[in-house]
Amino acid sequence: MSDNSPGLGKKLENSFERVLWSLRFIVLLGVIFGAISAIILFVVGSFEIFSVLSEAFFEVESHLSHETILIGLIGAIDFYLIGLVLLIFSFGIYELFISQIDIARSCGSFTNILEVRNLDDLKNKILKVIIMVLIVTFFQRVLDLDMASSLDALAMAISICLICIGVYYMGRHNI
Secondary structure: OOOHHHHHHHHHHHHHHHHHHHHHHHHHHHHHHHHHHHHHHHHHHHHHHHHHHHHHHHOOOOOOOHHHHHHHHHHHHHHHHHHHHHHHHHHHHHHHHOOOOHHHHHHOOOOOOOOOOOHHHHHHHHHHHHHHHHHHHHHHHHHHOOOOOHHHHHHHHHHHHHHHHHHHHHHHOOO
């Protein structure tokens, strides 16, 4: 009995590890739906730009102000940036858990986008784009802001200054 136990235990262990390792393919759901979501966001962002430009140029009685046009275009940039977050996420988890994207690496020009060695690398890449989304969203809100007093202008200036300081330190520390 003791001769068979180690062999049986090793077979069970190998079988369990094989099943456990195969579970990594569940991340394909995240890859697929992340990519689909990115495509949708790029289409919606493009539609946003198209609708703002068509209203500005092709409607006879269009009363779009400069701010309204900019807000619409910046909103589209937000869609694009969030789509980029989802694409980076999809690429990253695919490469971390499934396989390297060989076709992209054979081209040679996209290797820096796909250079994800661990979850921290992926998190840092996504974090940079999310911070850009927040900055763009802040800019969009500033354009829509109705400054009623000098305190509003001061608060906006301080906010912009803090964003600039944060971006400076991010670039300095390669975050």
